[in-house]
Amino acid sequence: MNGIMYPRIGGYWVNDMRFVAAFDVDRRKVGLDVVKAIITPPVAAVLHVDVEPTGVLVEPGPLFDGIGGNLDGVIEPHPTSREVTIDQVADRLAAVGADVLVCLLPTGATNAVQAYARAAVKAGVAFVNATPEPVAHDPEIAAAFVSGGVPLLGDDLRSHLGATTLHTALIELLQSRGLAVVNTYQLNVGGNTDFLNLSDPRRAAGKVWTKRNALSAAGIDATTVSAGPNGFVEYLGDEKACFIRIEAASVLDSNLVLDIRMQVEDSPNAAGVLVNAVRIAKIAAEQGHAGSVDDVCAFLFKNPPEGAPESVGIRKFRDYIDSVARD
Template sequence: MTDRFIRVALAGIGSCASSFVQATVLSRDSGPRMAGVMHEHIGGYRLGDVEFVAAFDVDGNKVGQDLADAIAVAPTAALNHVPVPLTGVRVRSGPLLDGLDGNLSEMVHPHPDCASLTAADVTAALRQSRAQVLVCFLPTGSTAAVQAYARASAEAGVAFVNATPEPVANRAELVELFVSRGVPLLGDDLRSHLGATTLHTALLELLQSRGMHVANTYQLNVGGNMDFYNLADPTRSRSKQISKRRALTSAGIDSDDVAAGPNGYVKYLGDRKVCFLRIEAEGILGTPVSMEIRLEVEDSPNAASVVANAVRIARTAADQGLVGVVDPVCPFLFKSPPAGLPESEALRRFQHFVEKSARPATAYTGAARS
């Protein structure tokens, strides 16, 4: 029988972290079925079994605060849906590196300790906290910082969930590091639970299943949180554009010339994201079919639903001795996994992993590495 709790560390205490922390608190007090959570148990773990043991950020206004207080500090845009009691976890300074390059430097002032910290300091903190899973919520474009946390996680023997589009699961050197250290890795670029990419790829698969030819499509996204503020800088959004196109390519279309957000920062939207989606297709006798959809979601809770899966998968993978990229689940949880799949096949493999993990007498070995 495994330890009942999942000891989780967070890197980047912004809107997504806020919603995820709130969701874990709600899960502890809710009944057996919680809206937006696909499985009450994964590998024997409930979402409420998450226990936060470490937190890292560079914002001088968040460092030193209890995690419960830090998740509400501006410029975090996530709404407070659930009162979060004090956790006893103080936010630590993390390595600055390229974390605040671009627009974010205008909004966030780093703690003075951050400039001198390295991945080795993160490794030491993870070991001290006895963390089992590290979730990386750093800003898009922070390639050096994200990869520093990934290396620190591998060296500490802590499973890593890369919610960012910066390459970790897609970088051979880092994958080999996780394999050599015997640690699970999940990534890259977390999907929203029911977001623009999930809806877009599902619709494309539906049209193709009917034998229709997709001629043109676009996906335009605007929002008002710090993610969109950061991505308004073209030098920071490149990896996100690549990630979204990879997801569309996995859905079976040529995405080289497809416009697929993010496309603008609209402050008054706050943590809401609005997607404008159009698909043009051709049916029998060349007949045209087109659709336009406006999707509006609260952005950060939409991500928290997926992290609720990813963290429990990461802990379950470690329990089962899986190392490196956990291939069966990544195409469903992430936009840019090492090998993408159509939506329905990604869901089937994810569900199969969860079902096999629910049988304690039969360990899942499909992604095990020697």
């Protein structure tokens, strides 16, 4: 299938993954089968495959700071989400025998993301932090995963082929031929609720931080580089457009200028990465891995504890996949 790098990782096929529980706060989604909830408005994602109902109904999660900024009024919290506790989430994860918890909460919901991470530690469930909010980068929480003997993958999921990966791969290409990046930017616009949320600078701060860290790991000084979400364009729906410009100095200080526009469908672009991350989290748990799974995180995340250029990240990732391969 296009975009699936490894149909099988360590004995697990893509279709070996199953939903066992789902949590949300949106009153339109709570109570729905999870396959229906993921395409229920205000979600802009387009359905690509017909999936049978799973029998797993979305349960109310604790609200914390999940809804804020431009999501106020767009997502109306289910009344129970103000009463349910994070300990109940941990108990539920343990009761259903969950192996991996994937956190896809809105950017800026630091308290909620960190609470779900702590619930995962309590339940002994591996955690994939798809958001930019610090979990692998929070020393106290990262240490809790180590002492709890629980695998952690994060922070901020890369898209399968998104703006960060294209940008960092191009920087590496230029540098490999001796060119120096003089100026660069990466502008992103989209029309889904992620972009609506990110159009509030207070909610977007984490995303700006993780994108800059990804560019720094690629080998440039990204301290002042504009790279982030740059606006909500409603009619784009789940389409996302990125505009990358790189100005570089080449031989005899001659100029090289790259201007690129890339358009992708945002939601499915996360799937190719998630099907890798979830299976690796499960395998890491089976191997008794405690804390950050560093060998894979530079490839799968924008802001891993140990960032690396593209070629290093993918080599370590492939080595890891080879090391867990089963006949």
